[in-house]
Amino acid sequence: MIDRPTESTLTLTLPDGSQRTVPAGTLPSDVVKSIGERLLQAAVAVEVNGAIQDLVTPLRASGTFRVLTDRDAPALDVLRHSAAHILATAVRRVRPDAKIGFGPAIDEGFYYDFEVAESFTPEDLSAFENEMRKVTAEKYPFVREEVSRAEAQQRFVDDPLKLERLSELGEDEIISTYTDGPFVDLCRGPHVPDTSRLKHFKLTHTAGAYWRGDSKRQMLQRIYGTAFFKKEDLDAYLTRIEEAKKRDHRVVGRQLDLFMMHPSSPGAVFWTERGTAVYNALNDFIRERQRDDFHEIKTPLLYNKDLWEISGHWGKYRENMFLVLDKETGEHDFSLKPMNCPSHYLLYQSKKHSYRELPLRYVTFDVLHRNELTGALSGLTRVRQFQQDDCHVFLREDQIKDEVHFLLRFILSYYETFGLTSNLKFATRPAVRVGTDDMWDRAESSLKAALEATGMKYELKEGDGAFYGPKIDFDVTDSIGRPWQLGTIQLDYSNPERFDLSYVGEDNASHRPVVIHRAVSGSLERFIAILIEHFAGAFPVWLAPEQVRILPITDDYRAYAEQVTKRLYDAGLRVHLDARAETLKYRVAEGARMKVPYMIVVGKREAEQGTVAVNVRGAGEKQKPNAVPLEEFLSRILEEHRTRALTLSAHARAAEA
């Protein structure tokens, strides 16, 4: 909402510290023009007191004043929002029946929602794109008007979606419209000066989207697109999308023969021998990491509904649970567990606990089932059957700060092993919640103190916490910059009540513990999907499904190759002998395609000297393999495996080490 003017004369402070005094209601474009005519040509929008506005919205308050050009990041959103209007302008020309919804800028571009009788086709999309080019060529200025409610209702009489939005605007809000040529939209702006500012754009895809994001309401047709100031940026974006497609875990998973899906079990994964090797390597790593400070337990997969009634899932999430028929009652009174929490509580409360045992950390890697909507399933990233590295910590309230600090460090160092960096998000009390304000104050300040002790930056997400407590989420960024929400640390004051959890304190009285829910990988399935894409299939040795492939040049050296293979295999490595009667070229090419970290070629020289000629992944087609004594290679690769090194170095000669 924009403030009504309260001053008659405004004082603007420019970035260089100089000041300008202008009458209230002056347009920013006039101020910019007074600074310089050329600046006006380059100006996209202005930042007044930290808020972005366009050049044609009257100034209403004194404060800092900064001109934004295409070099300023916030200007891109302005351009994209204008691109959405230009899209709507084009769509209205080609399909006059289209009713308009919303058209905002988003992270990677923009979209606009339309209500149409017939859905858009790919041909429509290219027609719209062509029409958009005409609109930009026509160089319509974006004309802002501030209008009365009655006037606005008149203008959008044919657009019911806009009228609905209009009816929600408060009495004292300024109602503004923006017009570019033939198209007028109810919009608060800001916009670029005219349609010719949009030069480099592309419509990418269409999809259905519920009006107001409400699945009970009608579905609109959404058109997505993107726009940039510079052609290089648009090209780079499109290239990045192509690259991302190449390393899509579903594509790489097939190429590397890691897993498959089958219609007989939608949303569940068949891991091949190679994929299972990756899965197990990851599992071993997680177990090893948690051997010292955690207690690994296993609990049943199937529970009767009594448990879910206590936990509250029966009422709220039954639709998403796999129910199992009970022969005795004839009802679907059993369910596969969709999460481990309640089973951990049951085990915890099966005996008395001393305050001395706390914090007590239960961790479980069991298989979980959630009956996700068919439309939500996607590769390994959204499945119905998965494994979580699920941990619940039972602790005293005064231990929260130290415990959160411990868990934070644990999770961050875990991601580091993979070369993944993460962003922290701190989510505070939501509007609908349980517990007293006093309790939330304590919980939030404990979490915050632990967060700040790390010295890391974090994003505050107010009101985004779980209903039972605040939380810290970990967004991991992969090698091409895409964010994934993985780990979480959630404080829970509600379930200890529901399950009547207790411990005996120093005072010999019964006390209520606090529970912390912690996940690191999220689901292992999804984590592996992220790793596949992060490494583009080129796993470090410790994760690689096949660590070494041995290629004898001819059958004459097969015996030596078998000897080498056995030596490496007996040392615990995942090795494979490829002694097929194919040419060496062919076998090398295939090994490279399968992204095997090391390929050992053995022939006369190696057999005579007891060495191996080591090809290393990523060194290219013309590499000159190093001849390394077998035992030296072995001890190096074992070290690389043991330390879970991210880079390959076992092929190096001793002299180079």
Add this chain to the structure above:
RNA sequence: GCUGACGUAGCUCAAUUGGCAGAGCACCUGAUUUGUAAUCAGGCGGUUGCCAGUUCGAUUCUGGCCGUCAGCUCCA
């Protein structure tokens, strides 16, 4: 679940205005025994996702179902 698109050999893709379904790779056989990123030849391989309907005839058109994908919604 909703909107839309898609489903052809193990994989990647052709073809069919409704009339005998094809290639490359993979696989099998044979030859080749190869010092570093696909050796040659031959062969196998398909109820064109499933079930109905229309038709002399359906892989093609229509409907339903299943699955996949892009989004929306959801994600304890």
